[in-house]
Amino acid sequence: MQRCKRWLWGTTLTENTSNNRELFVRTTLRELLVYVVFLVDICLLTYGMTSSSTYYYTKAMTDLFVNTAGEGGVRFQSISTMADFWTYAQGPLLDGLYWTKWYNNQSLDSKDQSFIYYENMLLGVPRMRQIKIKNNSCKVHNDFQDEISGCFDVYNNNKEDDFSFGLINGTAWTYHTEKEIKGSSHWGLLTTYSGAGYYQDLNRTKEESAVALTELLDNLWLDRGTRAVFIDFSTYNANINMFCVIRLLVEFPATGGAIPSYQIRTVKLIRYITTWDYFILGCEMVFCVFILYYIVEEILELRIHKLSYFKSIWNILDIVVIMLAIVAIIFNIFRTVKVDNLLGKLLEQPGIYADFEFLAFWQTQYNNMNAVNLFFAWIKVFKYISFNKTMTQLSSTLGRCAKDILGFAIMFFIVFFAYAQLGYLLFGTEVESFSTFGKCIFTQFRIILGDFDYDAIDRANRVLGPIYFITYVFFVFFVLLNMFLAIINDTYSEVKEELSSQKDELQFTDIIKQSYMKTFMKLKLKKEKISDVQKALHSGSGEIEFNDFRDTLKEMGHADHEITAAFSQFDRDGNQILDEDEQERMKIELRQKRVCLII
The missing domain is CATH 1.20.120 (Four Helix Bundle (Hemerythrin (Met), subunit A))
Incomplete structure (x- = not known):
């Protein structure tokens, strides 16, 4: 055991x-x-x-629902107002969801089932859901209270509006908790939204869905309190056994306007x-x-x-x-x-x-x-x-210079974060890549790699912009980055010099050589034994007795048990004598074994 x-x-x-x-x-x-x-x-x-089809499936859905423009020229990515949202929903969205005819206007004959691009079955019905914020969820300054009647804060989970409104009856006008609709939170561009809200499930036909959207539009489903609208639906392609789960999100920030984003997940859920x-x-x-x-x-x-x-x-x-x-x-x-x-x-x-x-x-x-x-x-x-x-050079180098790199990292990030805060305060209101502190950090890493938009920095601040850029490139790129490389190079040179002066230990190649030599020696000894037996056979004439055969091989240094085993293998009648037929069979087998060893 x-x-x-x-x-x-x-x-x-x-x-x-x-x-x-x-x-x-x-x-x-x-x-x-x-x-x-x-x-x-x-x-x-x-x-x-995974499959290469995954990418093309995602691209097809993106082109259809995100990049396709309607008759008014509005596509999903160009939505900037609530009016644009309704134009998109009643145009490109409905046209993309419901395919009932071929390109020559012949009917698809798929009853009330939609096959997007003729290949992708729309699973169930799409869902449209919105999240609202309560009125007076923020405080208006005293000087403007007479002119501004309502105040809707930026989105906060604790300030969600949960009152019925509009037509009151129906899921679109009644608040539902995340647990009731089995929803999940979503990380948008502005913030993270809950899975609750007011939802409207569309229908299986384009005409019925168009009526439902018109009802929402006419009764002002979206208003000042709306902070996000989600459009969720799923498709299945049996040709490649892939599901495509699509979520279109339009965020309505407290500043006004609309910010569209989307999430398309192509996954293989049915495995075998x-x-x-x-x-x-x-x-x-x-x-x-x-x-x-x-x-x-x-x-x-x-x-x-x-x-x-x-x-x-x-x-x-x-x-x-x-x-x-x-x-x-x-x-x-x-x-x-x-x-x-x-x-x-x-x-x-x-x-x-x-x-x-x-x-x-x-x-x-x-x-x-x-x-x-x-x-x-x-x-x-x-x-x-x-x-x-050779393989230990990398780990040895990193291990030995770890303390030096740690000390350098402290100095580097003090300078790095100082420039990040400077960039955020100087350009954050005008340049998107500096609009948040997190984006500033990644932008500065991109500058180190040569990927930057200098014109945007220059437009944001014509005096401090160039100063920020020149000093950052000088101190971080030319000084600090080269100090980091110098630490690595110096330590690597030391490690390589020490390894070259060390006594060579047993390596993997040595094991292979030893195994090869052992195998070679065994084959060589076996070949010599075959040669000795062949000599013993040629030394006799006519019939060969066991005693003569044994005496000849013992003089060559062979053991008794080896001699007895070799003789008895061909002495089929057991008379302790090899006749001419038995000798011939023995010679043939010995020649075959010798040829195999040579090969």
Whole structure:
């Protein structure tokens, strides 16, 4: 049992390899080979869930619902007022959602089901939802109270309007909590919005949906209190087995105007249909076996080293990879069950809103998690190749200059954040890339890489703009960045010089050479033994007795048991004598063995 455990889970941390360089290299090599198989499996899993069709599906939906303009020239990205929103909703939106005719005006004959671009089935009905802010949610200055009758604050979750308004009856005029409509919060361009609000589900036909939109427009559904309008719908393409979950958002800030944004998630929610899908299923099973294998390995290492186990960054990385993998496995099972339930409900009631937003969001997070896990899995390869002197240069360089880099980083970010605050205060009111402090930080990183808009800075402040730009480039790019590179280069030179002067330890190539030499020596000895037996056969004439055969080979240094085994193999009648036929068979087999060894 102990031997089996060592063979399966023997690692450099479970074996005593501190004083045995050859055992260390051999154990590391075995770990590397097992890990390469695991890495290939996780790559197949990750890339097996993606397809180039995903991009083109997203592009097709973006072109149709975001970039297509209506008769009035309004497209989604050009919405700047509430009037523009209604023009878009009654024009490009309805035209894109409901396809009832071919390009030659012949009927699609799809009953009341819409197939967008003739290929993408609209699932259920679209939903339009708005979030409002209460009147007098902010305070008007005394000097303007006579002229300004109402005050609607910027969006805040605690100031949401939850009173019925307008026609009062119907979901569009009655407030619904996030729990009631099973909504979820959304991170917009201005702020994060809740999943509550007033909603109107459209219909399965274009005519009925147009009537519903006209009713909303005529009864002033959007007003001064409106802060955001969401349009949600989902499509399914059976050709590529992909779902496209679309959310169009128009934010109405307290400043007036409208800010459009959109989110299109193309995901694969139904997993197992084609032969390739079932191959990926097999890879998933292998992946589960590997995770179980590595869990046992880490437990064994933890039992041996206890708390000192966490001193190594590689051990922590092992745990991170395993934990992410376990979460991915659990979500995979949850997603499969959830999709089956949701599709079953949708097939029973095709006229309801198909809420795939929740699944699409978590599927996207699942894909992101797999991407991060695959990244860590590739980085972990360095753990197994670190026994090579050349491969340790990077880790040694970074480890040795860590303190110098830390001291430099403090100095760098003091200057960097000082310039970020200066840029925000100087240009924040006019230049979009400096409109928030966070954007300032990323803008300054882009300036270091040569990506900047100098004209916008110059227009914002004709005096301080050029001064800000010139001094920032001089101090950060020419001085600080080159100091950082100098620290790295100097440390690398020291590490490389030390490694070149060190005595060469046993390397991976040495193990291969040793194995090759051992195999070569075995083949050489075997070849010599065959030659000796052939000489013994040629030394006799006619029949060869066992005693003569044994005496000849013993003089050449062969053992009794080897001689007896070789003789009895061809002495079929057991009379201790090799006749001419038996000798001939022995010669033929010896020649064949010799040829095989030469090849």
